[in-house]
Amino acid sequence: MQSTTAETVRTALSRRGRWGLGEIAFWLVAAATLFFLPERHLILNEIAIIGLFALSLDLILGYAGIVSLGHAAFFGLGAYVAGILARNGMTDPLAGLVVAAIAGAILGFITSFLVLRGSDLTKLMVTLGVALVLGELANQMSWLTGGADGLQGISMGPILGLFEFDIFGTTAYAYSLVVTFLLFVIARRIVVSPYGLSLRAIRDNPLRARAVGIPVNRRLVAVYTLAAAYAGVAGGLLAQTTQFVSLDVLAFHRSADVMLVLVIGGVGYLYGGLIGAVVFKVLQDVLSAWTPQYWQFWIGLILVLLVLAGRERLTDKARFAVKRFFGRFRGKRPGALPSTSAREI
């Protein structure tokens, strides 16, 4: 007998898996910036990379509920791996990205066992510790990483042997955008799968998830590894497109920034990281043009206000408004959809 529950879940998932008008519009706008904002490609490139990085944090924070203050570990590892490969003659960008992803995934797999235990606080400390250890390593192994001077002398070959990187960052931006888009599509597919559903069950109540037969630890290890691979790719992209890696990629403020990016955009849905990246970079650009040295103050203030005002309420409201806006074109009530609300972590 085919149970009706399975049927309901399947239809709900496939409904959620459908691409909405808003999403299509989002990516069309992103693609359009390639042609209409040519003088902004350098910053857009950074936005795409930070967006991908935040997306990877969202996979573990928003979907699996693992609080991490050390996500820069994987980002930095990816950046160094891609940078060192390129410096040593392996200049094909895509191959570099693949290796960066694998390196991130391996580190993620190993360290994932460390975050399975303990409270939120223990997880925070362990992830932070991992990032700090990597930072120290990169600092000490200066024969490999260039230490405090940074990794210099990276030169990239053309992408697919066709597209050379140019100084305006157009190729770089197109490259980052395409990679981000492809990885986004994969992540989107994953979170609307039964697997993604089980992750959310774990996030909301690990005990209950285990009771209904979800292998909690295995799922968490898998998603942590996946997120680490994503972060590795983001780091690799940064190294390849800026052709420079410094210790900065492993610094604490990277981890804090990416969390901020994700929180600005909204935790627990995939566009949160991307939208947050746009808002964050634009804010940073405006603020640092206004007060070059002290823009961090305003970022801090925004963070404090965001938390005090109830960040979930704000992002939920904004998301609902967007949904309703695009729902109107389809002539359908959006409220009928089961909302994928960002729950307490």
Next chain:
Amino acid sequence: MLTILFDGIAYGMLLFVLACGLAVTLGLMNFVNLAHGAFAMAGGYVTAVLMNRYGVPFLLTLPLAFAVPAVIGLVLERTLYKQLYARSHLDQVLFSIGLVFMAVAAVDYTMGSQQQMIQIPTWLQGRVEILGIQVGLYRSFIIAVCGVLVVVLQYILTQTRFGSRLRAAVDDPRVARGLGINVSVIFAATFAVGSGLAGLGGALGAEILGLDPTFPLKFMIYFLIVVTVGGTTSITGPFLASLILGIADVAGKYYVPSLGAFVIYTLMIVVLVLRPQGLFARAR
């Protein structure tokens, strides 16, 4: 060798005074406050400004280095922190990181980004030899002050009425409230004292740890290590943890400088993985 041990103990004592406020807010009240270092920095700057601009003697600045951060802590607790006690850890982390960013930029703006120098009084400078050990006078001073503080804190927490009220309020705020304990006043007072102690630690430690606007970020990890490794159910756990951390750090920097902070971070991860509740705590 013994000199290193001595320096390590002084460093550890200092860390304890800096972190014990955090041990209460984070350990007992379960509030992840990454901004604790900002209070320590406030204390350090109070001392630096008073001494360098107004010529106030070092010892007289210490009470103020306690009082100013305590008042700041009290105001912030009453206005902002208390709204976040019931929120998720993520919210608390974000909120306190925001505070740190603001504090760092604000201090940078008002005081400049250079290192602040604190001239300790001449009678505290230099070293003497006791039983064949080179002992720094200033470090002995720190050990003495911090030792007294530890005893007083332990006494207050375990022997006085306030201490038992605090423990009750932390264990179960609702029941404590039902018994007529004014929980929010106790929390506010504790938070203020914790911030004040951090400020005092910042002032005492300015000579050893250095003082610049990035202080809260640089030492955040140390405070957190003390609290998480020490375990969060008592005051002795963090105390022992800070002593171990202090000695390990000083010895590590002396014997294997190339490894840097590596040893400490690795140790922390190992301890936390093996004993997520902390070294000296019973599992709850």
